[in-house]
Amino acid sequence: MREYMAGVGRAVLLRAVVGMLVLVGGVFWHSAQGRSSDGERDDGPAVCRPPEPDWPSGYPALCAALNRPDLAELVGAPGEHAVSAGIGSYSPWETGAAQVQVGKVKAAVSESPTLPYDLLLDDPRVSAREVAPLAGRPAVAYSEPLRWMVIHLGTGSPGPGAVSGGGRSPGGTAYHLVVARNADGSGGSLEVSLWREDGGYVNDDLLPGLAEELMADLEGWDGPPLPAEPGEPTRPPRPSPSPTSFRPFSGGR
Template structure:
């Protein structure tokens, strides 16, 4: 019994830490953007669409393939921003446990994709900060969608500063003006039983729009068709691991990307 309780404690701790990093990472990414939406990527030049910048040392090895898959023709329509152009494309924010990540900004919509071989698809299903959720399969794999209202934050970088309001020994990232918008997420399991890690597709909308019915699943299926390890029928379970039955949706929700708003 003691080992069982200890195991539960470790599981809760891991989920809490991962959830904290996901939240802080996303908010930090919003806080450090310049007004042009740099997104740590290549900027559009001469009025044309932005291209993915080359991978840099220390970045996830899967970034080039993911950026190429995400920065695709017709992306504006896929993210619900028809007529807009790609203004930046790069790696965006990522965590140490992610094997690939990419982020593209289309007008006032930011689209991101990331892959983890360890983070389960339903990690945030029980998180209090997740305001809406739904579980339904995508391309034969278990998936969960959720939405969250974003908020600006000031990040203390611990560097020295001077001048009005700087304070001794403190450095702060300027807080952008305006509404940071709403983020919509879809996490898809690698395997049919929910094991094997996850692929997350995210949209940040700063234009007051919604993620229409089917938008996230359709984008995820397009990306999976171009990504190694995702462009084949899912395995029934992670080799050598016990089966992991997909979890049901815990409650009704107004956010329904699989079947309507």
């Protein structure tokens, strides 16, 4: 598994995952905002969309955990409420994924039993770094610029099916926190992401708090981490900084 993730395999996987986030995520959110059938209710916060047959089996649990009453406070948008809640983007390596928009802030969570938490750590194209462990589990944080592709679905000019990109399309930066299931870094990973629809800044301190709240409500993450996945070789954890303020994207410590 580790050999496959290295070299060409790692580059291909990175392009697939990031590309899916930008394209599929953009299609989902720009189409969902104009259709109440995507989980938005006129009389209050959005509810999670019913799962479809081809969606990952873990979607209902992840969406229920993410679409929580206190999400607005956890993502730094007090007073707002969920305007859409659904699957978002996901890859073939993930067993669950969910995405919720609260005001201008979008939050996403995904789970994989195979992708290592530190997959992107050695890739020079990604601003990833090891951060302080979270709930006894090693973690990596990274950021990426977003360039949304807007798909017009018959809701206005320039016409049904037209595609536009570049220019003043919504973008900004997405911030991610990837946590290992087990204390030695094995057992797959859970990824939590935040970004703003208007391209505004997301406080990095929000990600650890949101991740901890989600893990407390998810089976397999709601207890002390295992020392290692049964039957898997022990993976020595990478050196982590002492627990300090979570500032991996601002030239911090």
